[in-house]
Amino acid sequence: MRPAGSADIRSGFWHERRQVNAGVAIPQGPGLLESAGNLHDLRLAAGSAAGEFRGDYPFMDSDVYKWLEAASWQLAGAANPDLAADVDRITALVAAAQEPDGYLNTWFQAGKGAGRYQDLRWGHELYCAGHLIQAGVAHHRATGDKALLEVATRFADQIDTAFGPGRPIDGVDGHPEVETALVELYRETGERRYLDLAAYFVDRRGHGVLGGEAYCQDRVPLREQENVEGHAVRQLYLLAAAADLAAENADAQLAAACERLWSAMVATKTHLTGGLGAHHDEEDFGDPYELPNERAYCETCAAVASVQFGWRMALLTGRARYGDLIERTLFNGFLAGMSLDGERWLYVNPLQVRDGHTDAGGDQSARRTRWFRCACCPPNVMRLLASLEHYVASTDDGGLQLHQYAGGRYAGAVAGTTTAVSVNTDYPRTGRIRITVEEGPAGRPWTLSLRIPQWSADPRVAVAGEDPAPAPAADGWLRLERSWAPGDEVVLDLRVAPRLTRADPRVDAVRGCAAIERGPLVYCLEGVDHPGGGLDDVVLDTRAPLAEEHRPDLLGGVTTVTAAGHRRALPEQGWWPYRDATRPAPADGAERPDEPDESHGTPLRLTAVPYYAWANRSDGPMRVWIPTR
């Protein structure tokens, strides 16, 4: 499959989120990058400012590049002179900061750290180069302007003289990212050496070049790896590159490794929200089925990286299930990272905040934050939202595929003929999606393929005026082959309704719990919706039906789900939260909790809201998984 040659999100859920991204988040970028010192650091390197380096990390530049990428994608959509001026100004600053030989990293240029390429494990020089390259490619594709791409290419050329077989340095960066960027640069320029350098970087890992740490994706060669491990974002950026290389080089072994690792990851290390990364410590994936709630790390960047990896796999394999995870990630683990107003961010995305939570603040806070010391996530959200249309549709010789449902127009070449559909939907408020054929090969059949999400229990479809009928999915695709005429309509109904979800018994963290979902949305309880505000004692009655209500007034317009439940009769606060379950009654009466009665308590109507919208009203408790009676 190929990405749709033309894609435009014009209406509906994602359009609204993208309006906030375009109207609030991206325009605020330059001011925040100024406040945080990133632009100052570029001026230092350019010799146009004096003073100390600002910021704590050698990857300060990458925030600028990710913002430039986001802004560039934004400029592709509509003229915006103010934004274009900001992009040009910052591009000029980046160009001015570049060394004559192409090297560019303001941290090392400011004399911090060990010196150029002396600390590959932590230096992030190639990581930053990768983001610069991605920004340069985006800027060129979106605007036709080569200014940023030329800066990026000069850096890529410098790296190509320094790293690789027969070059001075046999090594890789501690944080993958340049690899997938180099493949993009190859695609943009046709220069094969960028692809070869990317392949070198991917295959040198796992041979102890960085000390053999899983954290740096260096414990084992990716081709031999059995499950995802180490730092989640690093693993996923690396896998995105591997999928790129598998496609470009028709490397079946690498493709098989990517499929195996994606499957193992989804089966054993993925939170319900699509969030990835179970440990705060080292931002690590954790063990299989180790999926904690309050300490879920689920870095927003890992969600972005998962979408990037999954989309490459969808194109590589044509399989629908990658779109299932992408959809789940976008609507939940990813989108929660940005506040509804586009002004505050989450770096980590826990599935629970307890009553009495003490928040230490800082980057890993469970409270939305204006910007971070390590500000990798906000511009990552900005660039994915600004380029989201690229992840919706694809074409191949047989037809056009819709992987996601977002109101807009999607077009590409099918057997040499431009083929286009438009999509109208209020999804996920309802499951009704109207797809209209706009153009396509005339007079001969082609296949319109619609992904049927795994959660959709009983999808229905009405094709070109026929009556609705069950929509049969094969491997997750509803494939409609016919000679389509312009104006033909397909109405797909995924039948969104609230449902309860349970986990594999090996997911110890959620034993005896259920989650509420509705369509692609994971729901959560927030303290603010429940009298008393606490959630540590709530119990869900799974026998009573779930009810839904659309609330245009709430959280920008959400459908709430309500459920029967109660507040558990909690044991008296004992000296100790454990009790002898063998003994019928306490011997001394005083200090031991009573047998908790888990079957009833004070009735409580539970109100769930979409997870993506949590923490927009208050800082109180939250939980996705709810104990059941």
Added chain:
Amino acid sequence: MRPAGSADIRSGFWHERRQVNAGVAIPQGPGLLESAGNLHDLRLAAGSAAGEFRGDYPFMDSDVYKWLEAASWQLAGAANPDLAADVDRITALVAAAQEPDGYLNTWFQAGKGAGRYQDLRWGHELYCAGHLIQAGVAHHRATGDKALLEVATRFADQIDTAFGPGRPIDGVDGHPEVETALVELYRETGERRYLDLAAYFVDRRGHGVLGGEAYCQDRVPLREQENVEGHAVRQLYLLAAAADLAAENADAQLAAACERLWSAMVATKTHLTGGLGAHHDEEDFGDPYELPNERAYCETCAAVASVQFGWRMALLTGRARYGDLIERTLFNGFLAGMSLDGERWLYVNPLQVRDGHTDAGGDQSARRTRWFRCACCPPNVMRLLASLEHYVASTDDGGLQLHQYAGGRYAGAVAGTTTAVSVNTDYPRTGRIRITVEEGPAGRPWTLSLRIPQWSADPRVAVAGEDPAPAPAADGWLRLERSWAPGDEVVLDLRVAPRLTRADPRVDAVRGCAAIERGPLVYCLEGVDHPGGGLDDVVLDTRAPLAEEHRPDLLGGVTTVTAAGHRRALPEQGWWPYRDATRPAPADGAERPDEPDESHGTPLRLTAVPYYAWANRSDGPMRVWIPTR
């Protein structure tokens, strides 16, 4: 209450563990401190060696001091010329390393870091001083030798000229420890200024002197604090000092704060093993009822600190329940920190290791390790084991109290008369404890108080030849008042039997699980005892009785507990570990896990061993909490 003036553990469980400590762990100390560089660093400071500072932390010296403390307590018990020679040699080295004005920290003396007292948050200078003082006091008490105490006193005096009201520095150390040490130094020397300095250090915290971080115990004044928080070891060392000060200064407000914080900690933040600290990240306590299993931090040092704090509270208040937690901690969360052979250590003490666990090694490994980069825990275990007799018994004007049950002899003054008992027991193999009065006030009544552990459901006692009868406990004490004659015997039977334990429903991590306990021992399953080796799928049948078997051959002699159970019929490995619980049957058949049948599977006899003995045979999975049918 006062600690027993004379105490000697001579037989039984703890005697055996102390033999390993004395025979293996402590004698290996100097060699390990040599290998790790600690002694080299002292030589550097003394000018008797050249080269680079070795080790990564400004608290390298504290490992030496804790070892000196351990060795000193050991020397109190029995003559040991080799050990005494090591202590003298290392004491001389410490003395030689000391600056003329009394300051001593080899990290800063080697020119590392910001300079003397310039980085109080991380410098650990007063922390190291505290351990030096404790070692000096121990050395003097145990041997009568003042050499190390004089070094410690010189450093204390230097600190007293530098810190405090009217002194150059108004600040505290990022890591509490010097405070409780200064109280000991006051007790040893009678110099009130040490006590005042300790009080200053305790009360200056919480006023933002270290930036206001909970990590450094600086968010809120301890007198106002509502629950334990931040770095667990720091919190507990600070609380030990506060309890000391409450006692010495008759400070009722401080005593109330200590009681409140101990109670909140035990009620909401204590693992079943007595382990403390829920987060790897920042070694933090975590939120109330946030008590994870696989990621339990439960640092061995936190267990040591908890015992120190609890013992001070027991003496301050006379309450038995502090002894309950001390016992639980000693037998479980503490003792697991040392291997049965005394040669390997755990820094963190998780309650679960999953099937397929990937261990990254390093200090926080779930595998026993020979020594650590940050080697705080091993010498901490050594010093507590070597001084364990101090935590067993106390006296007051009314009699003698046994807080713990360890074979030996315990004596102190009761109303001016030396009063002594001997204890003989194979506890916790059985619950039978024979206490013999050896001497005491003649012809008038005094009270022998025996702590009845909270877990003991139906204790029995036979006094001076009478028939066994139920042992009535009031506030956890069985108080036996009579005119005791030498030779009078009390036989207490705590009736050790296997039992099942459940947790407060707010402890989400163990919902639907039970733990096996027996007397003071928490039990765990290890993969090595179960065919197939995995534990992620085991289920405990709580309706069948538990059985016990003493196994002298196993793990140095343990009583195993077996239970009925099964391996769960696991769902087919789906693409995703979550399933729609509302939907009766999968729609597409292929990729969705079946409804797991949790009620039965392959029958499996579960064999549990004491938690303290885990990870002595293999590196496989382990779990304390077991899902129940």
